[in-house]
Structures are given as structure tokens and as C-alpha cells.
Amino acid sequence: MRPFQPTDPRGDSLLRTEVRTDEHKGLLDFYLNEAKNCEENLTSFTYDIVSDDGNFLGFFCVSNSLLLLDEKEIMTEFKRKKNVSFAPPATLLGKLYICNCNRGTGIGSEVILYIAKEICFKSKSASRFIIIDINARNPNAVNFYTKRGWLHPRTYARKMFFDLLRFKIFLKAYKEQCRNSSAAEILRLFAIYLQEEQN
Numbered sequence: 197m198r199p200f201q202p203t204d205p206r207g208d209s210l211l212r213t214e215v216r217t218d219e220h221k222g223l224l225d226f227y228l229n230e231a232k233n234c235e236e237n238l239t240s241f242t243y244d245i246v247s248d249d250g251n252f253l254g255f256f257c258v259s260n261s262l263l264l265l266d267e268k269e270i271m272t273e274f275k276r277k278k279n280v281s282f283a284p285p286a287t288l289l290g291k292l293y294i295c296n297c298n299r300g301t302g303i304g305s306e307v308i309l310y311i312a313k314e315i316c317f318k319s320k321s322a323s324r325f326i327i328i329d330i331n332a333r334n335p336n337a338v339n340f341y342t343k344r345g346w347l348h349p350r351t352y353a354r355k356m357f358f359d360l361l362r363f364k365i366f367l368k369a370y371k372e373q374c375r376n377s378s379a380a381e382i383l384r385l386f387a388i389y390l391q392e393e394q395n
């Protein structure tokens with residue numbers, strides 16, 4: 197996987213031929229009909245995911261957001277007792293779609309790592325979390341994110357978040373174990389690390 201270059205083919209023709217299941221229709225329609233508009237209006241940026249040899253593999257889009265936590269979570273996490281309406285800054289992973297024939301090869305995991313390291317950690321605009329809205333008709337997605345260290349806020353079953361601060365601390369502590377590991381392995385290790393921290 198590498199960043200998109202202007203000479204790479206866009207994914208339109210490939211995505212038009214993808215099998216349209218109900219839970220994925222919205223994702224495909226977004227790329228084909230809305231992504232460019234959102235980019236022009238500065239509401240979200242869509243990234244094409246491209247293989248090292250220039251093949252279109254899928255896409256994701258990101259924008260700035262806030263994570264609305266409940267009062268108790270804010271008080272424990274941020275030690276804020278006076279201003280409990282504080283909502284920490286977050287990066288919204290609005291869409292993530294890997295083409296049918298490329299799934300299960302670790303690209304989705306690489307994307308999460310890319311967003312954390314290359315977009316969030318390198319940005320001058322702080323994000324404490326990456327967040328997603330989960331489609332209730334897509335239990336596979338919940339499974340995918342849960343195994344990679346994503347959690348549900350206490351009061352929003354349809355949202356999941358990836359804690360960037362904990363991930364940064366984890367990467368420092370597990371530097372050696374992560375050195376030659378794939379993105380999927382790093383994220384699985386992170387999920388275990390979070391579980392152990394909770395116990």
C-alpha cells in the first residue's frame with residue numbers, strides 16, 4: 197500500500213462492477229457520487245488505497261470531529277470535574293472500503309495504522325481518538341475493529357473509537373515487538389494490551 201499519485205487510475209470503473217450488497221451500497225455510492233463534492237466543500241478528504249504497483253485496492257475518507265463521551269467517561273479519562281461538556285478532538289474515519297478481491301490480506305489493518313501514524317500523529321491539529329459510526333447491518337465490521345483495539349463509548353453502541361494516546365504509549369513500550377510485525381499483528385497486540393490494562 198502506498199499514497200495515491202496523480203497518474204494512478206481512479207477506482208470508479210472498478211467500483212461500478214463491485215457486487216452491491218445492501219450494507220456496502222452507501223459506501224460505493226459515496227465514492228462514485230459524493231466524494232469529490234465533499235473534498236471541494238472541505239467536509240471530508242477521500243484517499244485512494246493503491247498497491248505498490250499502482251492498482252486500486254479501495255478507499256477511505258477522513259474529516260475532523262469530536263467524540264461525545266458521557267459525563268463519567270470524561271471525568272475519569274480527562275479529570276475534568278468542572279467542564280463536563282468537554283468533547284475531545286477526534287478524526288472521523290467516515291468510510292473504509294476494501295475491494296472484494298483484496299479483503300483479508302491485511303490492507304484494512306494497514307489503513308488504520310496509516311491514519312494513526314501518517315495522518316493523526318503527523319498533523320499539527322490534535323486528535324485524541326479516531327472514531328467511526330458503525331452500520332448496524334454490518335456485524336463483520338464490528339468484529340474487524342474490535343480485534344484491532346477499537347472500543348465502544350459507554351452510551352453509543354453505534355460508535356467505536358481508537359484511542360490514539362494509548363496507542364502512542366503502546367508503540368513506545370512495545371517498540372521491539374512491533375519492529376518487524378505486520379499492521380494486523382501490531383493492532384492485535386494493541387487490543388490485548390488494552391484488555392490487560394483494563395484488568
Ligand SMILES: CC(C)(COP(=O)(O)OP(=O)(O)OC[C@H]1O[C@@H](n2cnc3c(N)ncnc32)[C@H](O)[C@@H]1OP(=O)(O)O)[C@@H](O)C(=O)NCCC(=O)NCCS
Pocket residue numbers: 220223291292293294295298299300301302303304305306328329330331334336337339340343380
Ligand atoms: C472491513 C474491511 C474494511 C476490512 O478490511 P481487510 O483489508 O479485509 O482487513 P484485514 O485483511 O486487515 O482483516 C480482515 C479480517 O477478515 C478476515 N477475512 C478473511 N478473508 C476475508 C474476506 N474475503 N473478506 C473479508 N474478511 C476476510 C481476515 O482473516 C481478518 O480476520 P481477523 O479479524 O480474524 O484477523 C473490509 O472487509 C471491507 O472493506 N468490507 C466492506 C466494507 C465495510 O464493511 N467497511 C467498514 C465500514 S465501517
